[in-house]
Amino acid sequence: MLSLIPAAPALAAPAADTTPPQVHSITFAKASSTVSGLQTELVGVRVRLTDETGVQPIEYQASQELASPWLKMSAAPNSFVLLRLAEGTEQDGIWTGAIPVTSAWSGTIEPVGIYAMDQTFANALDIDPRTVIDTPSLQVQSSHRPGLDMIFSPEPLPAGQPVTQRIRAWDTTTGQPWANLPVSLSTDNGCVEPGGVVSVRTRSDGTYQRTLSAEVAQWLQCAWVPGVNQPTMPYPMTVIASDGGHVRTQRYSVGATPAATSVPAGTNVDVNGNVTPLQKGKVLQLQRLYPDNSWRKVNTGKVRDSGRYTIVATPPGKATYSYRVYAPGDDLAVGGVSKVFTIRGT
Structure with a gap:
């Protein structure tokens, strides 16, 4: 005689975890x-x-x-x-x-x-x-946080030439140079990954410098003042102050031509030109020469996608005014200025 044994109920599979911590x-x-x-x-x-x-x-x-x-x-x-x-x-x-x-x-x-x-x-x-x-x-x-600044010389750097890397450190509370300050230096991957770090100290005047070969100079350079690392996270390391950047090999070239060279005083004059290398949206300064022989910003304009720009100049009085267009330096290139041009207010 066949014996029938009730089947055990099937166990439901545990629900998948679909919620975050x-x-x-x-x-x-x-x-x-x-x-x-x-x-x-x-x-x-x-x-x-x-x-x-x-x-x-x-x-x-x-x-x-x-x-x-x-x-x-x-x-x-x-x-x-x-x-x-x-x-x-x-x-x-x-x-x-x-x-x-x-x-x-x-x-x-x-x-x-x-x-x-x-x-x-x-x-x-x-x-x-x-x-x-x-x-x-x-x-x-x-x-008394340390300040850190890194510059290179010469810039723009001629192809294949070595460059001098100079570090300057100071006390941001007093403004005084920071002598014997521990500074860590690295290049390329060493700026974002463990390894390749050189530990140095600033001189009595708060500076340190070294020569980089042309091969090394083409990569990202970085400097930082190290702090104490977290016990749970030795890297990325604790940083108190830092600076970094690439050695620039270009200088901005700026062309500038006013739409008119003589207008009634107070009249707006478009100044048009182009900038190379191209940096879309870069802010340019129109500068005017003042009686104390200083160049001061009087207006700004942005580089369009085409590399061209337009800035408005307004001669304020009945006189001849000297102008120039300045492209500030940035990570891409060293700053550059146009040739000086004049606009006469009548």
Whole structure:
């Protein structure tokens, strides 16, 4: 005789996790910080995160700017704080980090972003935490931040020639040169990835210089004053001050022609011309020569997509006025000026 055994009910498959991690609280270890000069104060932060499958810790990789989870602060540099699990579980835990407070910050600092990926790599929390929870703030009082400036000579750099890289450092509170200041230098990938760093110190006059070969000079150059790195995030490193850029190999060439050279005083005159190399939207200055022999800005205009521009000149009185058009230097090229031209007011 055939025995019938009731089939066991089928178990429903667990529902897929379709929600991102949630933030429940953020607390700082203190409410205020006072820093000066090269000091770095590491202020603790605690963040409670929950997720059904668990928050996924992701280590830093040079190919991605930041890891996970992280907290973003309302100041720069050093805006991001990497968090790591300190208590509880990845499903419900306290994630902690250290906020690197330096003299680069001042005033009220607060968390303005939080990011956390879950274990499925499909759901991410990416919000301003102020929109969902009460968030703390940190009052920072700072002074004597180092200033850093990097220039190259000669510029524009002739092809195949070496260049002198010069670093100048000063105290932004007093304006005085900063002697014996530790400065880190790097080139190309070393500006955004670990490795290739040269550590130097400024001389008694607050400067440091070195010669770069033509091969090295073609790449991005960077300099920074290092601070103390976060224990959870040795890179990107803590930066107190920085500067960087490429050695420029071009100078702006500016043509300028007034539509008229003699008009009644107070009449507008279009000044037309072209600028190379092309920088669409670049703001140009119309300058007029004043009696004290100084050139002063009297109007501005923008470079159109064609490389041409129009600026209006207005001779204010019955006299002959000297004008020129100035293209300020930028990352693309060294500044350049047009030939001087005159417009007579009658």
